[in-house]
Structure formats: C-alpha cells, structure tokens
Amino acid sequence: MSTVAFLGAIEIGLVYGLVAIGVFLSFRVLNFPDLTVDGSFPLGAATAATLIVTGYDPHLATAIALVAGGLAGLVTAFLNLRFGILHLLASILTMTALYSINLRIMGKPNLAIIMEPTVLSPFEGVALSASILKPIYGAAVVAAVVILIAWYLLTDSGLAMRAAGANPRMARAHGIATARMTYAGMALSNALVALGGALFAQMNGFADITMGTGTIVVGLAAVIAGEAILRPKGVVMAIVACIVGSVIYRLAVALALNAEVLGLAPSDLNLLTAVLVTVALVLPGARNPVKSLLQRTGRRGAAP
Amino acid sequence: MISLSGIEVVFGAGTPLENRAIRGIDLDIPEGTFVSVIGSNGAGKSTLLNTLSGEVRPSAGRVRIDELDVTGWPAARRAGLVARVFQDPMAGSCADLTIEENLALAASRGERRGFGLALGRQRRETFRAQLSRLGLGLEDRLSDRMGLLSGGQRQAVSLLMATLQPAKILLLDEHTAALDPRMSDFVLRLTHELVEQQALTTLMVTHSMRQALDFGTRTVMLHEGRIALDVAGDERHRLGVDDLVARFAQVRGEELDSDALLLG
Numbered sequence: 001m002s003t004v005a006f007l008g009a010i011e012i013g014l015v016y017g018l019v020a021i022g023v024f025l026s027f028r029v030l031n032f033p034d035l036t037v038d039g040s041f042p043l044g045a046a047t048a049a050t051l052i053v054t055g056y057d058p059h060l061a062t063a064i065a066l067v068a069g070g071l072a073g074l075v076t077a078f079l080n081l082r083f084g085i086l087h088l089l090a091s092i093l094t095m096t097a098l099y100s101i102n103l104r105i106m107g108k109p110n111l112a113i114i115m116e117p118t119v120l121s122p123f124e125g126v127a128l129s130a131s132i133l134k135p136i137y138g139a140a141v142v143a144a145v146v147i148l149i150a151w152y153l154l155t156d157s158g159l160a161m162r163a164a165g166a167n168p169r170m171a172r173a174h175g176i177a178t179a180r181m182t183y184a185g186m187a188l189s190n191a192l193v194a195l196g197g198a199l200f201a202q203m204n205g206f207a208d209i210t211m212g213t214g215t216i217v218v219g220l221a222a223v224i225a226g227e228a229i230l231r232p233k234g235v236v237m238a239i240v241a242c243i244v245g246s247v248i249y250r251l252a253v254a255l256a257l258n259a260e261v262l263g264l265a266p267s268d269l270n271l272l273t274a275v276l277v278t279v280a281l282v283l284p285g286a287r288n289p290v291k292s293l294l295q296r297t298g299r300r301g302a303a304p
Numbered sequence: 305m306i307s308l309s310g311i312e313v314v315f316g317a318g319t320p321l322e323n324r325a326i327r328g329i330d331l332d333i334p335e336g337t338f339v340s341v342i343g344s345n346g347a348g349k350s351t352l353l354n355t356l357s358g359e360v361r362p363s364a365g366r367v368r369i370d371e372l373d374v375t376g377w378p379a380a381r382r383a384g385l386v387a388r389v390f391q392d393p394m395a396g397s398c399a400d401l402t403i404e405e406n407l408a409l410a411a412s413r414g415e416r417r418g419f420g421l422a423l424g425r426q427r428r429e430t431f432r433a434q435l436s437r438l439g440l441g442l443e444d445r446l447s448d449r450m451g452l453l454s455g456g457q458r459q460a461v462s463l464l465m466a467t468l469q470p471a472k473i474l475l476l477d478e479h480t481a482a483l484d485p486r487m488s489d490f491v492l493r494l495t496h497e498l499v500e501q502q503a504l505t506t507l508m509v510t511h512s513m514r515q516a517l518d519f520g521t522r523t524v525m526l527h528e529g530r531i532a533l534d535v536a537g538d539e540r541h542r543l544g545v546d547d548l549v550a551r552f553a554q555v556r557g558e559e560l561d562s563d564a565l566l567l568g
Contacts, residue, residue: 156408156417159401163409166398170390173357175383175414234402234447 069194384414
C-alpha cells in the first residue's frame, strides 16, 4: 500500500470514527437501533457544502451542519416516543425523508467545493502536504470529540443517559426522565454523524446525495471491530474503541482493495463491508448490536 | 403521612379484558410506620405499589404524600419522594454499569443531574463505607460490573441504593421472593436494620404470612382489590400465622358466599 493510500485510509477512518461514536451512542448507550445516520451523514455534508458555496464561513457552516444532524435525530426520537412507532421504522422514515431534504438543500445531486475555503484552509499555509494535514486535522477533531463524549458519559447527566438506555424502569424510579434522555442522546448521536459528513465533504471536496448509503453498516462495523480488538471494560475505552475500530476497518479495506491478488475494485467496497460485518456477527461470543437489535425489538415500551 | 383515598385502578377499561385491579382503597400510612401487605395473586398488591410509585395512574382517587397531591405525577417526578426495590434483582440496577456507577445513580435520586463528574473521591469513600456494612466484600469491587454479582448481592445493593437518599416512603415489592433462603434472610435482616436506622416509612409486599407478621408495625391484607384486613398494635401481636390463614380463608369464604347469593 502506498503512503498516500495509507494516510487516506487513516483520514477516512478518523472521520468515520465520529460516525462510529454516534452509532455507539444510539445502539449501545440508548439501546435505540437508529438508521437515521444514513440520512444525517449526507445531511451534514450537504448543509456544510451548500453553505460554503453560498459564502458562509466554513466553521459556521460546519456548526450549522452539526445542528441539522441533531434535529434529524430529534425527529426520529419524536416519531418513536410521541407516536410509538418502532425505533427502527421511525429511523427509516426520517432517513427516507432526508434523501429528499438533502436534494433540496443542495439543489442538485452533487456539489463540488474543491476550490472553496474549508475548515482546513487556515492550515494550508503550513508546510505540510494535504495528505498529511488532513489526517492530523481529523485526529485533532476526533480527539476533542472523544474527550468531550467520554467526559459527558461520566457525569451525572451522562450516567442518567446510560441508565435510561440500559434499564428505563430503574432509571425512572431514580427520577430520570427517560424520554428526555432519549431525545438528548439521539440529537447528540446524529449531530456527531452530521459533523462527520461535514468534515468528509470538506476533506474530499464534494457532497453527494448517495454518500450516505451504508453509513450505518460502516458505523456498526467500526463499533464491532473496536470492541473485538480492545475489549473495552469502561465507557471511556468503549469510545476510544470506536475510533480504533473505524481506522482499522478502513486500513483493512484499503489493504484488501490494494492487494492485486484479490483483484478487488473500489466498487466492491459495499460487498466487502457487508461480508466483514456478517463475519463479525457470526463469530461466536461477539457482542454485536445487530443481534441485540433483533432480540430487543419490542422489548422497550414507549416511555411516558 | 402517605394517604391513599378512594383509589380505583382499571386496566384495559372498556375492553373485554377489563381488569379492575383496585376497587376502592383508602389507606393512611403515618410517618415511620412499616406496613406489610399480603394477599393472593391478583389481589392488587403490586398495583397498589405501582400506584404509589407513579407507574400506574389510578382511574379514581387521590395519592397524597405529606399533603402534596402527587396523583398526576409520573414515576420520574415522584422519585425524590419514593424509593423502591423491585422483586426482580436484575430490575433494580444496571448490569452494564459498575457498582459505583449504580450507587452514584441512586445517590442523585430525585435531584437535578448536572455536568459534574458522577464519581469523585468523596463519593467513592462514602460508597465504600456503605458497602462494607453489607459484609459481602463488595467495598473492594467498586469498579466491577453490576452484572457480575449474584441475585442476592444485587438485591442487597439495590436496597442500599434505595436508602442512599432520603425518601418519604420506601416500597419493597416482594424483594426477597427471587432469592435463596439464606440470601433472603440476609436481605430481610438488612431491610430491618436500614429501616430502623433511618426510621423509614415503609410498605413491603410479601407472599409470606410469616414475614408479614414478623416485620413491621402493621399488616394489611388485600383481596380482590380491596382491603380485607388491617391490623396493628396489640391485635396484630396476638395474631399467629394460623390466625392469619384462618382470616384469609374467612375473607375468601365470605366472598364466595356473597357471589353464590348473587348467582342464586
């Protein structure tokens, strides 16, 4: 594998690490299988790209993209909590709606921002090539997010969110408004995913309507891979594992695509991902979100 | 003072499966009283408990805690006033959280949960001291996952969790029913100790007539959603398990007779 391909894999792995943390929050912490991410990832990209093209400051554009993702998460939580729609279905509804919304935002299926200023522009004067700058910038953002989320999950409020997901009845008996916690967690989760989308668009110079397809599978793959490799005991390590899993997953994919013997093309990526996730699911003893998703469906009552 | 007046609870009202779980209960529990509640399956024991905790909303009647009308308050809002231990040892704590995290959750029961770290040195010290009282060696396992504990250990911790914060009433829902005899004795003794120490107003649901008479200051028997027997003081002291069983049979018998009359 060439250095550029290696750095590229690290860069994408870091950006998708944000997605993995989002998936971890919904699937693991809230016990809320959420597919909204397939829509909120391109939502973040579309929002940021469109705002940048219209002349907004890239940082402001990224912040607005983050908020937009949070709103998407709130919609899914609202559909589930207010109307009792099964979480999985609620998230598919939001995801489907977001496809049209993303098209509306961009006005066309593909938006190039390769020549526009991005959050990376201020650093371009530094004597670093873009292929090195991008992973470093990604690592900085990811480190900040990991610290913030890990810290939050260790606070009284974060503990309440974890209890609301793990044992809602017990949580209510301890005065935790579980519905409010679900709203907050879903907003946080999708805001992170949208942030990932916004960064992805700026690092790669485009936003595309189809870029969200399979985001949830990639996120799950990262969460599962991270857990398999690090076997985290505490919640802080679990967050770190999401990032590690995401980067390793990307490296594995890059390796597979680069190995001439295998004869794989980039277009085989989705097949590869699906195979990898399936293997992870079938492996005995693996704690995996999809299995628990299928078992938990319907167990969770509508929170008052 | 906890006061239930004219409580009625109907599940599935207007459907063929309509179930009138509670059919008019008035109950005043003065501060510091330990009430044991007995009754057969379906007598309304758990529903009564859930009405007090806010998980079930009565279709008629009022629930007051210290003159405060909490009838419309959901469980989470009432948590500052009501502490409870569930029957299922797995239900009272989070298996994936550590012992100290579970205790931290309970230590903030009914309070605003802010953005300060949940566990600091001071809290850990307190928890360690509290846990050492159990004599189960859990004080050295603060950062173990709750799921690693046995059912009895978890129930003992749940009990501790329920008493970390002051409450107007402690609700115990057959909290020893799922434990082996030795652990059940242990948890009962612990209950007695904690309740005495903190002079807690307590309502304990139990299946065991023995327990109902041995623990507490007052015994209430429920039958078909009504209070069939309510004894305290000397009268209760004179009652043996046999007397209670006889009273129980009598209540059921009378019910049968009146039914027979109706049908006749």
